[in-house]
Amino acid sequence: MNKFDAVxxxxxxxxxxAHPVRLMIIEELNKGDKLFSQLFNLFDFDKSTISxxxxxxxxxxxxxxxxxxxxxxxxLETKCIIKFLNCIDRVISHSIKKTVKCMMCK
Amino acid sequence: MNKFDAVxxxxxxxxxxAHPVRLMIIEELNKGDKLFSQLFNLFDFDKSTISxxxxxxxxxxxxxxxxxxxxxxxxLETKCIIKFLNCIDRVISHSIKKTVKCMMCK
DNA sequence: TAAATTATTGGTAAAATTACCAACAAACCA
DNA sequence: TGGTTTGTTGGTAATTTTACCAATAATTTA
Numbered sequence: 001m002n003k004f005d006a007v008x009x010x011x012x013x014x015x016x017x018a019h020p021v022r023l024m025i026i027e028e029l030n031k032g033d034k035l036f037s038q039l040f041n042l043f044d045f046d047k048s049t050i051s052x053x054x055x056x057x058x059x060x061x062x063x064x065x066x067x068x069x070x071x072x073x074x075x076l077e078t079k080c081i082i083k084f085l086n087c088i089d090r091v092i093s094h095s096i097k098k099t100v101k102c103m104m105c106k
Numbered sequence: 107m108n109k110f111d112a113v114x115x116x117x118x119x120x121x122x123x124a125h126p127v128r129l130m131i132i133e134e135l136n137k138g139d140k141l142f143s144q145l146f147n148l149f150d151f152d153k154s155t156i157s158x159x160x161x162x163x164x165x166x167x168x169x170x171x172x173x174x175x176x177x178x179x180x181x182l183e184t185k186c187i188i189k190f191l192n193c194i195d196r197v198i199s200h201s202i203k204k205t206v207k208c209m210m211c212k
Numbered sequence: 213t214a215a216a217t218t219a220t221t222g223g224t225a226a227a228a229t230t231a232c233c234a235a236c237a238a239a240c241c242a
Numbered sequence: 243t244g245g246t247t248t249g250t251t252g253g254t255a256a257t258t259t260t261a262c263c264a265a266t267a268a269t270t271t272a
Binding site for chain 1: 229230231232233234238239240
Binding site for chain 1: 246247248249250251252
């Protein structure tokens with residue numbers, strides 16, 4: 001894999017994480033697997049909108065899904081995303097006030 | 107700060123990281139501070155394009171800049187971004203072949 | 213001070229993302 | 243089988259992002 005493909009791939013995954021709705025879905029799934037309907041009920045958006053957000057997360061390899069009866073169960077595949085988000089919060093702290101150090105930056 | 111503001115802020119910062127050009131700039135700055143002209147020379151884009159990418163990174167608090175003579179020196183403010191990217195690469199590995207575990211997921 | 217060099221800003225067109233509605237597909241139940 | 247529930251897919255309009263060109267600002271040098 002060449003350097004440009006690598007950076008494009010990274011970009012795709014990070015973009016998948018970057019949307020507010022998808023961030024909230026990731027946090028919710030971090031608590032445990034959820035039905036589509038449970039995720040849908042967190043928001044005021046159309047079903048199709050949430051479904052498409054989930055598809056983006058799936059295509060990025062961040063979540064997986066399996067059918068169970070009428071329901072669809074969603075699962076967070078990559079728990080490290082959460083630590084990733086903690087780091088982002090440190091960036092925020094750093095920006096707001098340059099006193100809080102990123103815990104991941106030893 | 108309420109939950110929605112928090113998620114919007116996270117989103118903004120992650121979006122700032124998500125672009126291929128900005129990812130490459132971050133990696134380059136991780137090696138050390140760089141002049142604008144050095145960063146500009148990495149790409150085939152217009153000066154103004156690179157300048158605007160840098161502005162987005164600055165607004166997100168990821169890089170800072172200071173003038174030195176005619177040049178502008180750019181600096182990576184938040185080194186933890188790099189570990190963040192390592193995690194992303196684990197997501198990629200996970201997706202490609204579910205054998206490699208994310209090192210950050212203990 | 214005038215000219216040259218470096219980087220940023222303003223404006224705009226093209227491309228990508230997002231959210232809705234409608235139609236559809238899959239699984240269940242009467 | 244026909245109807246109901248659940249979630250996805252297709253199409254489209256609105257918004258956001260991106261990259262270029264031109265003009266501007268800041269600094270140095272002649």
